[in-house]
Amino acid sequence: DSGVTQTPKHLITATGQRVTLRCSPRSGDLSVYWYQQSLDQGLQFLIQYYNGEERAKGNILERFSAQQFPDLHSELNLSSLELGDSALYFCASRSGLGGELFFGEGSRLTVL
Amino acid sequence: GEDVEQSLFLSVREGDSSVINCTYTDSSSTYLYWYKQEPGAGLQLLTYIFSNMDMKQDQRLTVLLNKKDKHLSLRIADTQTGDSAIYFCAEDNYGQNFVFGPGTRLSVLP
Numbered sequence A: 001d002s003g004v005t006q007t008p009k010h011l012i013t014a015t016g017q018r019v020t021l022r023c024s025p026r027s028g029d030l031s032v033y034w035y036q037q038s039l040d041q042g043l044q045f046l047i048q049y050y051n052g053e054e055r056a057k058g059n060i061l062e063r064f065s066a067q068q069f070p071d072l073h074s075e076l077n078l079s080s081l082e083l084g085d086s087a088l089y090f091c092a093s094r095s096g097l098g099g100e101l102f103f104g105e106g107s108r109l110t111v112l
Numbered sequence B: 001g002e003d004v005e006q007s008l009f010l011s012v013r014e015g016d017s018s019v020i021n022c023t024y025t026d027s028s029s030t031y032l033y034w035y036k037q038e039p040g041a042g043l044q045l046l047t048y049i050f051s052n053m054d055m056k057q058d059q060r061l062t063v064l065l066n067k068k069d070k071h072l073s074l075r076i077a078d079t080q081t082g083d084s085a086i087y088f089c090a091e092d093n094y095g096q097n098f099v100f101g102p103g104t105r106l107s108v109l110p
Helices: none
Strands: A005-007 A010-013 A019-024 A031-038 A042-050 A053-057 A064-068 A074-078 A087-094 A107-111 B004-006 B009-013 B018-024 B031-037 B043-050 B055-058 B061-066 B071-076 B085-092 B098-100 B104-109
Touching (some): A005 A087, A074 A087, B071 B085
Parallel strands (some): A010 A107
Antiparallel strands (some): A005 A019, A064 A074, B085 B098
């Protein structure tokens, strides 16, 4: 158990819908990262937060947004969903800006 | 820009050594990591090496770093069927983005 909790574990929805994925980092970790893992594209970095502030942005679509709350949990919002958004979404955390990244078990999103 | 490359597949026989290779581009990377992902699970840290080191050994795992060529390798000795997984190389430029390679799928044949 990495200490990083992601909910929901599985989610099935339809095209055009909106979903929210939630991540609770390890206790005390200030940095939260979001990654998307598709079958054909490996692990793609989406966005990073540090202590509530956005720190780095990767290949995140405009239809996607995220935030980190004062209690340090984070949410990833995916809207106007398309079939190609079906993937595993991972959250990872670490205590600061360096050191090991600890991964949650992922949220599997299926868009039908 | 940052880019990490790995071969996508590797098959070995049980008991043989596996060598997974990785190249990276960011010479300012401070740490380089190897993560393992088993089916249906998240990524778990296997080992890491600091950029001023050439080699690190941890039981069956040996990491070699050639900083001049920006080449990292992971050797697994006496590979077992339980080692079948996807292995990700990652570079970490302290405080900046944590970049993963595409992953190498290791298949261990009996």
